[in-house]
Amino acid sequence: MSEIPIVAEETKSISSDRMIKRRKIEEKIAIGALFMGGAIAVGIVIAIFYFVIQESYPLISDTDLRNEMSLYHDTENEEEFARNASVFQTLDNLLGQFMWQPVSDQPLFSLWPLAAGTLKITLVAVAEGTVISFLTAIAIAFYLPRNLRYTVKVITELLAGIPSVVLGFLGLIYFATYMQTITGTTFRLNAFLAGTMLSLTVIPIMTTLFEDIYSSYSKEQIHAAKCCGMFDYQIITSLIIPATYGKVFAAGLLGFGRCFGETMIVLMCSGNAAIFSMDFASGARTFAATIGAEMGEVIVGDTHYSVLFLLGLILIFATFTINYFSQRLIRRWTYA
Amino acid sequence: MLDRRKTLEFIFKAVTNATALFVVAIITFIIGLVVIKGSAHMSWEFLTAGPTGDMEHGGIWPMIKGTAMLVMMMSMFTVPLGAVIAIYLNEVSRRNWFYNAVMSSVRTLAAVPSIVYGLFGLAFFVNIVGGTLDWLIGYEDHVFKVRCLLWAAFTMGALTLPTNVISVTEALKLVPEEQRHAGICLGYTRWEVIKWVVLPQAIGGMLTGLVLSISRGAGEVAPILFVGVAYFVPNFTGDPLDQFMELGYHIFVMATQSPNVDRAAPILYSTTLVLLTLTFTFNSIGQILRWIHRRRIDR
Numbered sequence: 250m251s252e253i254p255i256v257a258e259e260t261k262s263i264s265s266d267r268m269i270k271r272r273k274i275e276e277k278i279a280i281g282a283l284f285m286g287g288a289i290a291v292g293i294v295i296a297i298f299y300f301v302i303q304e305s306y307p308l309i310s311d312t313d314l315r316n317e318m319s320l321y322h323d324t325e326n327e328e329e330f331a332r333n334a335s336v337f338q339t340l341d342n343l344l345g346q347f348m349w350q351p352v353s354d355q356p357l358f359s360l361w362p363l364a365a366g367t368l369k370i371t372l373v374a375v376a377e378g379t380v381i382s383f384l385t386a387i388a389i390a391f392y393l394p395r396n397l398r399y400t401v402k403v404i405t406e407l408l409a410g411i412p413s414v415v416l417g418f419l420g421l422i423y424f425a426t427y428m429q430t431i432t433g434t435t436f437r438l439n440a441f442l443a444g445t446m447l448s449l450t451v452i453p454i455m456t457t458l459f460e461d462i463y464s465s466y467s468k469e470q471i472h473a474a475k476c477c478g479m480f481d482y483q484i485i486t487s488l489i490i491p492a493t494y495g496k497v498f499a500a501g502l503l504g505f506g507r508c509f510g511e512t513m514i515v516l517m518c519s520g521n522a523a524i525f526s527m528d529f530a531s532g533a534r535t536f537a538a539t540i541g542a543e544m545g546e547v548i549v550g551d552t553h554y555s556v557l558f559l560l561g562l563i564l565i566f567a568t569f570t571i572n573y574f575s576q577r578l579i580r581r582w583t584y585a
Numbered sequence: 586m587l588d589r590r591k592t593l594e595f596i597f598k599a600v601t602n603a604t605a606l607f608v609v610a611i612i613t614f615i616i617g618l619v620v621i622k623g624s625a626h627m628s629w630e631f632l633t634a635g636p637t638g639d640m641e642h643g644g645i646w647p648m649i650k651g652t653a654m655l656v657m658m659m660s661m662f663t664v665p666l667g668a669v670i671a672i673y674l675n676e677v678s679r680r681n682w683f684y685n686a687v688m689s690s691v692r693t694l695a696a697v698p699s700i701v702y703g704l705f706g707l708a709f710f711v712n713i714v715g716g717t718l719d720w721l722i723g724y725e726d727h728v729f730k731v732r733c734l735l736w737a738a739f740t741m742g743a744l745t746l747p748t749n750v751i752s753v754t755e756a757l758k759l760v761p762e763e764q765r766h767a768g769i770c771l772g773y774t775r776w777e778v779i780k781w782v783v784l785p786q787a788i789g790g791m792l793t794g795l796v797l798s799i800s801r802g803a804g805e806v807a808p809i810l811f812v813g814v815a816y817f818v819p820n821f822t823g824d825p826l827d828q829f830m831e832l833g834y835h836i837f838v839m840a841t842q843s844p845n846v847d848r849a850a851p852i853l854y855s856t857t858l859v860l861l862t863l864t865f866t867f868n869s870i871g872q873i874l875r876w877i878h879r880r881r882i883d884r
Contacts (some may be wrong), residue, residue, distance in 0.1 A: 286669030384604035412804025440679035510698020512807035
């Protein structure tokens, strides 16, 4: 009962003019602060883009860097040549030859070996990841005994909680030796090992996605098919796979985007050999791993520094394109 | 005909179940391997002593301390900001172009590869922010323009921002719309609705975000590779403007650059066990919190 006067007092004070003014100001400040929070999020994204572009821009804007990138040096008219170094000297170094040797008298920064390495490792990871997640998701959705389904799902998601550096470490120290005995490769660390370890990071993501796709498939159709006497495998192959392959493709693309930027596992398991070949048994080096391995030792403002930022830029744009298309595909297949 | 179908059905069932069991087996194997090999070297002294003699003996206390400092400073920055962004998106903003911009920014942040955050941290926090602060205080030598714990924490904060936004958003979505309407009918302003009605119920989401981002931040190494972590900092005092040692980086650098990996392996397994325990504990606390929160709202 004693609370009533307090409430009455508050009501009175809330309705007073000064109080209303204070509340209005407080409202303005608070909403403004919340707005600022949103602006900071946008700001961070813009800053990421801006600074990665800004640090790699000197490669085409700065004559000194262009001259350093140049593969040809005219020893007679050194100064004249340096002053006229064009953008094509940079492009020639990046795209016109096939060697990655950043620390030498004539630094060579070809993007091709890194692109080949990235493609190799990502392909292995996505192929293994998609097949395993697809089968696991079907097992969870159809075949496993009901009391096991939830357990298997939770354990699979546990894999997502293992830090990538731990997977990389185990791949390097433990799995590499066994993998070499099984596959019989010349090199202990190779693209196949890195891809296999990398696939462990996509399996939980993809399994969850696939499982969502299959469990959201219309129950009535499944029941109807069962009533017609179809076996589970027939339902899967003739109903569910044709109806969902677009989404499955999109999920695969999403996993591709995730693998593309993974650093630690690749850095530790791939052997880091920048060679231009599509041989899965040889070493490989990806864009992300190159940044991780070499950024610690470069001089800020150097050619090498700018090239590494250029690699970052390539990573950002590649992941964006992949993510954009996979999101679009998912949306299209959801509404269709 | 029926026989063929039965065989096919059996093959399908066998293959898919085998794959699922294979995945479970691999995960169990990985965790079991780390636990068994790691517990051999585990002791109280290992956790509380500093490394000695070529880093192949002694303990890992400096790395635990560095990781803890990193994670704490990161969450001080990222948890409030994540909550503010989530509240802005869900409670305040109209569905206009700015809302779309913020929304796609958060999505973008979640998609950017972690190594790119490292580039961003180096170019923005170390060089630009640090450089500006140095210029403001007018020192000759670099005070802020160094690779240090502070900028590593900020970089990690940007990385874990989407995790926080998503957790708080989930919590906000669970607050019944009627309660907000009731608040407005009582004469609350928009901010007062947020302060008295929405926020108390979203605390659980913030906690979940905190715990999940700690789990993520402790496990990620790529973004801090060149923003402040170091191979060996003998007397790390906890100064934010100093380089630091970190569990994940320690594992990476010892496994790849140690002179004798076989001799370092026992210690590395134990370090891995500590890291795995840390991330798993926080991850599962986060999941349990999320579950409890959902149940409480459901009632």
